[in-house]
Amino acid sequence: xxxxxxxxxxxxxxxxxxxxxxxxxxxxxxxxxxxxxxxxxxxxxxxxxxxxxxxxxxxxxxxxxxxxxxxxxxxxxxxxxxxxxxxxxxxxxxxxxxxxxxxxxxxxxxxxxxxxxxxxxxxxxxxxxxxxxxxxxxxxxxxxxxxxxxxxxxxxxxxxxxxxxxxxxxxxxxxxxxxxxxxxxxxxxxxxxxxxxxxxxxxxxxxxxxxxxxxxxxxxxxxxxxxxxxxxxxxxx
Ligand code: CTP
Ligand code: MG
Numbered sequence: 305x306x307x308x309x310x311x312x313x314x315x316x317x318x319x320x321x322x323x324x325x326x327x328x329x330x331x332x333x334x335x336x337x338x339x340x341x342x343x344x345x346x347x348x349x350x351x352x353x354x355x356x357x358x359x360x361x362x363x364x365x366x367x368x369x370x371x372x373x374x375x376x377x378x379x380x381x382x383x384x385x386x387x388x389x390x391x392x393x394x395x396x397x398x399x400x401x402x403x404x405x406x407x408x409x410x411x412x413x414x415x416x417x418x419x420x421x422x423x424x425x426x427x428x429x430x431x432x433x434x435x436x437x438x439x440x441x442x443x444x445x446x447x448x449x450x451x452x453x454x455x456x457x458x459x460x461x462x463x464x465x466x467x468x469x470x471x472x473x474x475x476x477x478x479x480x481x482x483x484x485x486x487x488x489x490x491x492x493x494x495x496x497x498x499x500x501x502x503x504x505x506x507x508x509x510x511x512x513x514x515x516x517x518x519x520x521x522x523x524x525x526x527x528x529x530x531x532x533x534x535x536x537x538x539x540x541x
Contacts, residue, residue: 309406309407309431310354310355310404310405310406310407311352311353311354311355311405311406311407311409311427312353312354312355312356312357312402312405312407312408312409312475313348313353313355313356313357313408313409313410313411313470314356314357314359314395314398314399314402314408314409314410314411315341315344315345315348315356315357315358315359315411315413316359316387316391316394316395316398316410316411316412316413316414317329317331317341317358317359317360317361317364317368317387317413317414318359318360318361318362318364318386318387318388318394319331319361319387319391319394319414320361321414323522323523324521324522324523324524325524326524329361329364330414330521330522331413331414333521333527335416335527335530335531335534336531336534336535338376339372340413340414340416340521340530341368341372341413341414342372342376342416343416343417344411344412344413344415344416344418345358345372345373345376345378345381345413346376346378347418347419347420347423348380348409348411348418348423349378349379349380350420351420351423352423352424352427353380353409353423354380354405355380355382355402355405356378356380356381356382357381357382357383357385357398357401357402358372358373358381358383358384358385358413359385359386359387359394359395359397359398360384360385360386360387361386361387362386362387363386364386365384365385365386368384369384383401385397385398385401390494391494391495392482392485392494392497392500395410395482395497396482396486398410399475399478399479399482402475405475406474406475407427407430407431407472407473407474407475408472408473408475408478409423409426409470409471409472410469410470410471410472410473410478410497411469411470411471412469412520414520414521414522415468415469415518415519415520415521416521416530417515417517417518417519417530417533418470418518419515422438422470422513422514422515422518423470425512425513426438426470426472426512427472428512429472429510429512430472430473430474432510433508433509433510434473434474434477434507435472435473435474435477435478435498435501435507435508435509435510436471436472436473436509436510436511436512437467437468437469437470437471437472437496437497437498437509437510437511437512438467438468438469438470438471438511438512438513438514438515438518439465439466439467439468439511439512439513439514440465440466440468440513440514440515440516440518441461441462441464441465441466442461442464442465442466445458445461445464446458446459446461446464465511466514467496467498467511467514468514468515468518468520469496469497469520471496471497471498471509473497473501477501477505477507478497478500478501480504480505481500481501481504481505482500484504484505485500485503485504488504490503517533519533
């Protein structure tokens with residue numbers, strides 16, 4: 305029997321970045337002279353993670369391999385593959401490219417600010433609970449609304465959390481959940497991996513402590529915030 309467990313990451317960079325309203329997909333925009341995508345890859349490269357699969361846009365594989373993986377010397381990147389139409393299609397392609405992984409850390413390449421402490425919290429949580437996602441308490445009150453924009457309910461704030469990535473799963477569990485999803489596509493839009501597990505399996509997804517600086521670069525002002533984080537003295541008080 306194998307004694308050590310193999311921890312693999314899927315870094316997603318196959319989105320078009322439509323909300324960024326920029327010609328270049330946001331994962332390639334420059335943050336302090338390096339592409340946004342560099343920062344997440346660097347964090348995984350320097351961590352306990354054994355292997356990284358990088359999922360890029362169709363036709364961007366060679367650019368990513370040469371200008372990011374080779375240029376910055378990321379030795380743990382084992383595959384650079386093309387993603388799919390939806391985020392979940394890109395994730396599933398990443399899952400299929402992995403061989404022999406015990407745990408898989410699914411991460412948005414548009415979230416540059418993960419660090420080793422966060423990855424260790426993820427590891428400790430997944431080893432105990434099989435499925436987990438980074439989360440932070442919502443600072444704002446969250447409302448549920450209807451199609452017409454009227455409020456239909458207010459969940460108690462202590463139960464509303466903002467969900468981030470990495471979301472981490474036992475490999476066989478997440479692969480099984482995705483395969484079930486493709487056989488029986490839910491009517492609701494699937495926006496993260498925890499949701500695939502929630503809707504397809506009985507395994508509960510445990511939250512682990514994310515961080516307020518683990519932002520997802522989505523709209524132009526996020527680039528200003530990201531630059532400010534990079535210029536800040538850490539730890540912030
Ligand atoms: N992603 C992906 N494949 C897709 C869609 C998204 O790999 N078909 C990735 C993005 O590259 C990003 C992460 O999933 O790292 C989170 O998605 P999101 O923030 O929605 O990015 P985009 O889809 O690129 O942006 P937008 O929704 O504004 O078009
Ligand atoms: Mg998107």
